Amino acid sequence: MKNRIQNITAIIFIAVITVICASPIHAEVIRGYDTQITIQKDGKMNIREKIDYDFEYLYKHGIYRDIPYIKKNNDGKEYELTIQLQSVKDETGNSYKYTQS
DSSP: OHHHHHHHHHHHHHHHHHHHHHSOOOOOEEEEEEEEEEEOTTSOEEEEEEEEEEOTTOOSOOOOOOOOOEEEOTTSOEEEOOOOOOOOBOTTSOBOOOOOO
């Protein structure tokens, strides 16, 4: 009797795991990424990124980007990069609300 209960428990456990694993998984996906970088003689850079980001049905937030702005050169001297975000646009080219911190 004890073995039979253990077998039934194992079958139920396997069935539950199979159902969970067979369920479709929804995930955010980057479908495309294109970057254009122009480096000027004075050291300034213009960077244009186009990211085709599919949030599927998860419209909680946008993309979080961590850009390191304090760098260290070969001599160990630290310097701070100045970053000026010019715009964020949606897939139709309309301005998109964003925050920067």
